[in-house]
Amino acid sequence: MTTRYSYGGDEHIFVEVDEEMSLEAFFKSLSMTNAVRDSGIAGITEICPANASFQIKFDPDVIAPDALMEKLKGFEAAAESSDKTIETRIIEIPVLYNDPWTHETLMRFRERHQDPDSTDLEYGARINGYDSVEAFISAHAGAPWFVSMVGFVAGLPFIYQLVERAKQIEVPKYLRPRTDTPKLTVGHGGCFGCIYSVRGAGGYQMFGVTPMPIYDPKGEISYLRELMIFRPGDIIKFKPIDRAAYDAAVEAVEAGRFEPRIVPVSFSLDAFTADPEGTNAKLLEALDG
Incomplete structure (x- = not known):
């Protein structure tokens, strides 16, 4: 697809890198937004990256829209030939799968579901060809996930499972969307996962809940001084835990003692494309080490 550039009112330019949400499109978008950030163009007030697109907010009294449009187009060729390796982080997220809170919620909204007679986990397992919920959970937690954008509500990551496309959940x-979703629900819709940073409406299937806050508007939690933990390019590894471990983690959070496991890593799109399993093994080895 040819990259599409369009204006959004008087103060925005929207750039659609591809209609397909893929890692390749994400890396091109990331390269372009990084170039915009590093260029220091006067008049740009905000850069908002997404899965396969991005939006730029600017002050038209400082830079003319046509002039900014030409500058943005100039970054595209360099993005296509840039090194698709990033220095990022892998973050471990504990998850209580099949928890009582999302279970109670999903049962309240069964009339809005494709299969009212099964739970979200049972439905997800069946349509993805797994013979049990346990096998489905193992697949969900077995491979890392890539944060391709943060948004919809503050702190909510959209995540893409790092497996071959044929193996993607x-x-x-x-x-129809629910009017309620528990805070910190681990959800899934289409090929994307997410973690609901706050309680509210939602339409993704609900698989579990994490005890680990990912957004703190007050900035009181030690690892959330910047209000939210995730940024595009981060890598997530889910860790299944039982109820006792969940309760212990909640207690640690409330006491100010909880610290997430975060390890710096390099991620190469070319290496992953050539050897997904080998790349994932190195990422998980870095976390375990």
Whole structure:
């Protein structure tokens, strides 16, 4: 697809890198937004990256829209030939799968679901060809996930499982959105996962809940001084835990003692494309080490 550039009112330019949400499109978008950030163009007030697109907010009294559009187009060729390696982090997220809170919620909204007679986990397992919920959870937690954007609500990461496309978990969203989703729910819709940073409406399937806060508007939690933990390019590894470990983690959070496991890593798109399993093994080895 040819990259599409369009204006969004008087103060925004929207750039659609690809109609397909892929890692390749994400890396091109990331390269372009990094180039915009590093260029120091006068008048740009905000850069908002997404899965396969990005939006630039600017002050038209400082830079003319047409002039900025030409500058943005100039970054595209360099992005296509740039090194697709980033220095990032892998973050371990503990998850209580099949927890009582999302279970109670999903049962309240069964009339909005494709299969009212099963739970979200049972439905996800069946349509993805797994013979049990346990096998499905193992697949969900077994490979890392890539944070391709943060948004919708503050702190919420959209995540893409780092496996071959044929092995990706795919589950449709609810037929109609729920009016309630527990805070810190681990959800899934289409090929994307997410973690609901706050309680509210939602349409993704609900698989579990994490005890680990990912957004703190007050900035009181030690590892959330910047208000939210995730940024595009981060890598997540889910760790299944039981109820006792969940309760212990909640207690540690409330006491100010909880610290997430975060390890710096390099991620190469070319290396992953050539050897997904080998790349994932190195990422998980860095976390375990």
